[in-house]
Amino acid sequence: xxxxxxxxxxxxxxxxxxxxxxxxxxxxxxxxxxxxxxxxxxxxxxxxxxxxxxxxxxxxxxxxxxxxxxxxxxxxxxxxxxxxxxxxxxxxxxxxxxxxxxxxxxxxxxxxxxxxxxxxxxxxxxxxxxxxxxxxxxxxxxxxxxxxxxxxxxxxxxxxxxxxxxxxxxxxxxxxxxxxxxxxxxxxxxxxxxxxxxxxxxxxxxxxxxxxxxxxxxxxxxxxxxxxxxxxxxxxxxxxxxxxxxxxxxxxxxxxxxxxxxxxxxxxxxxxxxxxxxxxxxxxxxxxxxxxxxxxxxxxxxxxxxxxxxxxxxxxxxxxxxxxxxxxxxxxxxxxxxxxxxxxxxxxxxxxxxxxxxxxxxxxxxxxxxxxxxxxxxxxxxxxxxxxxxxxxxxxxxxxxxxxxxxxxxxxxxxxxxxxxxxxxxxxxxxxxxxxxxxxxxxxxxxxxxxxxxxxxxxxxxxxxxxxxxxxxxxxxxxxxxxxxxxxxxxxxxxxxxxxxxxxxxxxxxxxxxx
Amino acid sequence: xxxxxxxxxxxxxxxxxxxxxxxxxxxxxxxxxxxxxxxxxxxxxxxxxxxxxxxxxxxxxxxxxxxxxxxxxxxxxxxxxxxxxxxxxxxxxxxxxxxxxxxxxxxxxxxxxxxxxxxxxxxxxxxxxxxxxxxxxxxxxxxxxxxxxxxxxxxxxxxxxxxxxxxxxxxxxxxxxxxxxxxxxxxxxxxxxxxxxxxxxxxxxxxxxxxxxxxxxxxxxxxxxxxxxxxxxxxxxxxxxxxxxxxxxxxxxxxxxxxxxxxxxxxxxxxxxxxxxxxxxxxxxxxxxxxxxxxxxxxxxxxxxxxx
Numbered sequence: 001x002x003x004x005x006x007x008x009x010x011x012x013x014x015x016x017x018x019x020x021x022x023x024x025x026x027x028x029x030x031x032x033x034x035x036x037x038x039x040x041x042x043x044x045x046x047x048x049x050x051x052x053x054x055x056x057x058x059x060x061x062x063x064x065x066x067x068x069x070x071x072x073x074x075x076x077x078x079x080x081x082x083x084x085x086x087x088x089x090x091x092x093x094x095x096x097x098x099x100x101x102x103x104x105x106x107x108x109x110x111x112x113x114x115x116x117x118x119x120x121x122x123x124x125x126x127x128x129x130x131x132x133x134x135x136x137x138x139x140x141x142x143x144x145x146x147x148x149x150x151x152x153x154x155x156x157x158x159x160x161x162x163x164x165x166x167x168x169x170x171x172x173x174x175x176x177x178x179x180x181x182x183x184x185x186x187x188x189x190x191x192x193x194x195x196x197x198x199x200x201x202x203x204x205x206x207x208x209x210x211x212x213x214x215x216x217x218x219x220x221x222x223x224x225x226x227x228x229x230x231x232x233x234x235x236x237x238x239x240x241x242x243x244x245x246x247x248x249x250x251x252x253x254x255x256x257x258x259x260x261x262x263x264x265x266x267x268x269x270x271x272x273x274x275x276x277x278x279x280x281x282x283x284x285x286x287x288x289x290x291x292x293x294x295x296x297x298x299x300x301x302x303x304x305x306x307x308x309x310x311x312x313x314x315x316x317x318x319x320x321x322x323x324x325x326x327x328x329x330x331x332x333x334x335x336x337x338x339x340x341x342x343x344x345x346x347x348x349x350x351x352x353x354x355x356x357x358x359x360x361x362x363x364x365x366x367x368x369x370x371x372x373x374x375x376x377x378x379x380x381x382x383x384x385x386x387x388x389x390x391x392x393x394x395x396x397x398x399x400x401x402x403x404x405x406x407x408x409x410x411x412x413x414x415x416x417x418x419x420x421x422x423x424x425x426x427x428x429x430x431x432x433x434x435x436x437x438x439x440x441x442x443x444x445x446x447x448x449x450x451x452x453x454x455x456x457x458x459x460x461x462x463x464x465x466x467x468x469x470x471x472x473x474x475x476x477x478x479x480x481x482x483x484x485x486x487x488x489x490x491x492x493x494x495x496x497x498x499x500x501x502x503x504x505x506x507x508x509x510x511x512x513x514x515x
Numbered sequence: 516x517x518x519x520x521x522x523x524x525x526x527x528x529x530x531x532x533x534x535x536x537x538x539x540x541x542x543x544x545x546x547x548x549x550x551x552x553x554x555x556x557x558x559x560x561x562x563x564x565x566x567x568x569x570x571x572x573x574x575x576x577x578x579x580x581x582x583x584x585x586x587x588x589x590x591x592x593x594x595x596x597x598x599x600x601x602x603x604x605x606x607x608x609x610x611x612x613x614x615x616x617x618x619x620x621x622x623x624x625x626x627x628x629x630x631x632x633x634x635x636x637x638x639x640x641x642x643x644x645x646x647x648x649x650x651x652x653x654x655x656x657x658x659x660x661x662x663x664x665x666x667x668x669x670x671x672x673x674x675x676x677x678x679x680x681x682x683x684x685x686x687x688x689x690x691x692x693x694x695x696x697x698x699x700x701x702x703x704x705x706x707x708x709x710x711x712x713x714x715x716x717x718x719x720x721x722x723x724x725x726x727x728x729x730x731x732x733x734x735x736x737x738x739x740x741x742x743x744x745x746x747x748x749x750x751x752x753x754x755x756x757x758x759x760x761x762x763x764x765x766x767x768x769x770x771x772x773x774x775x776x777x778x779x780x781x782x783x784x785x786x787x788x789x790x791x792x793x794x795x796x797x798x799x800x801x802x803x804x805x806x807x808x809x810x811x812x813x814x815x816x817x818x819x820x821x822x823x
Contacts, residue, residue, distance in 0.1 A: 046781070049599050131571065133556060136564065189601070205600075205610065206773035206781075207684055232682050232771040233781075236666045240674050240681040396549030396786050403553040403565060433561070 033266065034515040035492040037248070038225040040505070043238050044251040047206045047231035051192035052185070053173035054125050054132040062170055063251070063503035064209065064229065069173035069194035072099060072118060072152075073164045077272060077496045077509065079326050079420055081164055085118065085174055085195065086152070091455060094159040095142070099152040105218050107176050108199045114149035120177040122154075122167075130185075137171030158453045161460070165419040169500070197222045197506055206231050220507035227505065242267055242488045249493060251503070253486040254368055255315040261488045268491055271315065271484035275499035276416040276425065277324050278367065279477040280360065280377075283407050284439035289358065293351035295475035298358070298410075299337060300344035301384035302377055308481060311369050311376065316483035321468045322430075324482055326499060328421040328457075329464040337479060344384040355387045359409035366395050367414045373480065374412070402435055410478070416500060422464050423452050430476050439476040526810065530803040537799045541792055542585055546578060551598050551786035572598060585792075594796070595789035599782070604789035608775055608797060614684055615774030618767070619759045621690055622698030627752060630702045634709025638717065639736060649706065656703030661762050665696040665769035682771040693770040697762050701755035708751045712744040719743070745816050753809035757802045 046060045053065035074084040086099040105113040122144055126135045140160040145153040156163060166172065179193045192200050197219060198211035209229040215221045230247065232238040239257050242250045243264050253261065258269045280298075288294045304318040317325065320334035358381075362374040374390045381388045391408075393401070401407050413436065417425040427448045429436045444467055451463040471477070487497050494511040498504050552569050569575045573584070588595060594604040633653075637646040659667075672692060673681040680689050716722065717740060725735045763776030771777075775794050782790035 050601070055601075128567075136561065204773065205607075206777060207614075207771070230683060230771065233777070234666075234769050234771075237669055237682040237769060237771060240669050244674055244677070244681055246681055394549065395784060396551070396554060399553035400550045403550070 033491040034513045035490070036514065037492075037512055040224040040227045040249070040493075040510075040512075041230065041247040042227065042249045042251070043230045043232045043241055043247040045231075045233055045235075045238070048203075048209060048229075050189055051200065051203075052189050053175065054130065054134050054171060055189075056133060057170045059501045060231075062501065064211075065170075065173050066196075066502045067198050067227075067505050068192055068196045068200060068211070069175065070105075070196050071168050071172040071174065072101075073168040073172070074504070075165070075168040075420060075498070075500065075502065076504070077498045079275070079499060081168060081420075084168070085113070086167075089164055094455060095156045097154045097156070097160075097163050099154070101150050101152055102218060103150055105195050106216055107179065107195055108193045108214065109176075109179060111176070111178060112149075113174075113176070113195050115146035115152045116149070117177050118152050118174050119144045119146040121174045122172075124175070125171045132171075134171030137166060137169075140166075159455045160453070161455045161457070162419050162421055162423055162452075165421060165424070169418045169502070198227050201226070217507070222505060222507050223511045239488065242490070245490065248490045249495070250488040253488045255311070255313045255483075255486065257488075258313060258315065258486060266491055268489055269486050270489050270495065270497055271486040272497040272499040273317070273326060274414075274416075274483050274485045275324060275326055275420065276414060276482070277319055277322070277477075277479050278373075278412065278414050278481045278483060279322075279479045280410040281407070281413045281429075281436050281477055282410050282438065282475060284474070284476060286409065288351065288353055288356045289409060291351045291353075292474050293347045294353055295478065297344040297347040297351070297353070297384065297386065298381065299475055299478050300340045300347065301381050301386060302337075302478070302480065303339045303380055304337060304480060305339065307373060307376060311372050312481065312483055315486060316481045319479035319482050322426045322471045322477050322479060323422045323464065323468060324417050324425065326420070327417050327425070329461050331465060331468060334468070341380075341384045344386075348385060353386075355385075358386060358388045360388060360390045361393050361398070361401070361407055361409070361411040362390060363395055363398050363412065364392050366398070367412055368483065370412045377480075405435075405438065407438075413477070418500070420500075422467070423448075426467070426471070426477070427452060436476070439474065441470055441474060444470045444474075522810075523807075526807055530800075530807070533803060534796065534799050537795055538585075538589060538792060539582075541795045542582060542788075545783075545786065545788050545791055546581075549786050550574075551788065554785050555598060589792075589796070594793040597782075597787055597790045599785050599787045599790070604793040607790060608778065608793045611773060611775045611778045612797070614772060615760075615763055615767070615776060618690070618693055618697060618772060618774060619756075619763060621694040622759055623701065623756055625694055626698040626702040626705055626755065630705035631709050631748065634706040635713055635736070635741070637706070637710040638713035639732075641714065646710075650710070653703040653706045656699040657707070659699070661696060661700065661765040662769060664699055665692070665766060668692045668696055669769075682769075684772055693766050693772050696769070697759060697766040700762060701752075701759060704755055705748065705751055709744070709748050712747045713740055716740045716744045742816065746813060749809055749812050749816065753805050756805050760798050760801065 044060055044063060048061045048064050049058065050056050050061065051064070051068070053069050071084045072086040074082045076082050085102050085105060087102050089097060089099045092098050101115045101118065107113055122138060122141065124130050125132050125138055140156045140158065140163065142155045142157045147153065154163065174195065176193055180188050183191070197214050197217045199214050201210040201212050203209045207230070211227040211229070213222050213225055213227070232241060235254060235257065238250050239260065241247045242261065245266060253269060261267050261269050282289055282295060284290055308314060308316045308318060318336035320336050321331070323330045360374045360378065362370045364371045371392065378388045378390050398411070413429070415425050415429050428434060430439070431437070431448055432440065432445055447463040447467050451460045454460055485497060485499065485501065489495065492513045494513055496509055552565055552572070552574060555568060556564060566575065573581065596602060597604045597607050600607050633649050637649050640646055669681050669692065672679050679691055683689055722735060722739055725739045763774055764780050766772065767774045767777035768780060779791060779794040782794070
């Protein structure tokens, strides 16, 4: 989730009163649901920080970089991988991937794009001289060859079944070697050049970024002449800008604003089930959380249905385990995590729980509904006889605790499934040495490692099934909800959001409804 | 002239000490309250990556060493490079300054132009309907939080009435709501204070004398009252201008106005020390210059205050 959702929910509550007082906006005057606009205006919660796609992974930045630049592969809203700058790819040996590079593609400068650019760009992500922030994305790569402009060969250190998936997300945006050498790092940051559907025009920091449609785009010119990205940090003015028709799309729409947007004649909500989960991560090293029975009780005592219904206005689903719905190897046969306070009490008794304090360290508004959910869960746990204390952290303190691995009990985490696969989510975070490494289980580790380096999907499916069962016995995460990522749209906009926040705007998925 | 220079000299010296103290406090608080490095890295970055970035930013050195480097650089006018923008901090802040000045000066002008006449009229027509309604509005303006007022204005004037844009910077129309929001508090305070200052003066003997010798009421007010009531009005006006800088943080955030207030709040959240230090330095400097200006204006208004 973006850092800029923080504070917003709290404030939205304060503003709702005012909104209610003024009644539904634009009361009933139905507007045309078509447009003659040639300009797409998008408002997001924060401005971009840089145009160099290898310097940032924040959601505000990737909404731009995934459109100015292309990746070799592309994950569409349906969660599947499609060709990008590579038209096809296949595994030649266990550790050799061969990519056929799209021909006739031009950089925004008009120079031709070739396989050597892709080689340089991927190598750049882990070249210490470039000090990128994505140097851990392609650690499986051993070396890259570009024998001719149409072929790219990637050798991995061990078999890497997820390489094409890695190439589709951050770090995988392809930048031009020639242009970068010409203008240097600062020049590149000031005026980026990619192969994507939009070209850079101008940027006024914290105000607006102006992009123009790339008429020569290999995927076709998108359905607008210009795209303007505005930074509107507060949720209420962002929603107001949409309702008034000043902008066409707003991002990060909180669940409690959906009704307003849908009630307005000219706007609607479009959501995608988040490619990830909201979980309470657990420090299983501290007492009494080192006892799986206590964690069973914690999970059983959460009424997730109620949380989805009341706090999320139904904009979410109850998870069944640590793998997000929509990911590879998600087990559709598993039931949603159950609510059974009576059984929770039983397990606590069996565990010999002596009313020890259990901490939830929450941020306030950093992820949607974090504090309200903590308070609701605290009350549910109290009813089941669990002594829970909620402490509120400032975001940078949370980031520090995350790095030092010093959380006292439970804390909110909203892992994104970067690869559409459990390897890119539960293993990335909970695996040995990962940022949420507070629990080890020999069999789980063995399976996770084997699955990571196996190109046999049948074996991987079996491994993740067993890992899920172990995780539901030990609860290194207590999954709480898989929410929808909601956007507010004008009804004259036809577009389907991507579950992983990539905000892809292309000819194939975006259209203005014209009269 | 000499006493005046001496007065100015002491003032400047005090100002320098104030700026140094403010910078030191900001330096300490920013570093004690959080670490910027984890915010710059993906959550799963390994430990070695953390160390590399910390070293790259000079944050791996002991705090006293960092402080000495910081002081030395500040003296040379170098506030370091922004961790977030990767550009010289003062340059970044200077880029945001015009927007804040535009907003701040407009709010200030509106506040003074509206508040002084309203306060004056309220005093002269004391307990009239005009006085009572003006003071009621002022009470609301003074007590409503900026955030609430801003959102209310957007809902009423942009969304309901459709007169003005909801947010952003660009045309004159974009300036109206944020300037009113930001100016509301100052406007209310100045109006209320003008009223009480004028009332105070109207009770003085020399006003009675002026009236007694048959001067027209408007002359009594314009010539004898206003100038004598000016000292407290100038004081509060100066203070309110400083207050506008603080109010800009909220107003700019609500209205997506690209100024230094919003930059400051974002930089605090991302622990971008150099930017925060540059903003605080600049704001402290501005505040001090305004105070100095107020002191000088005092002397002009009231010979008794002039340094001898």
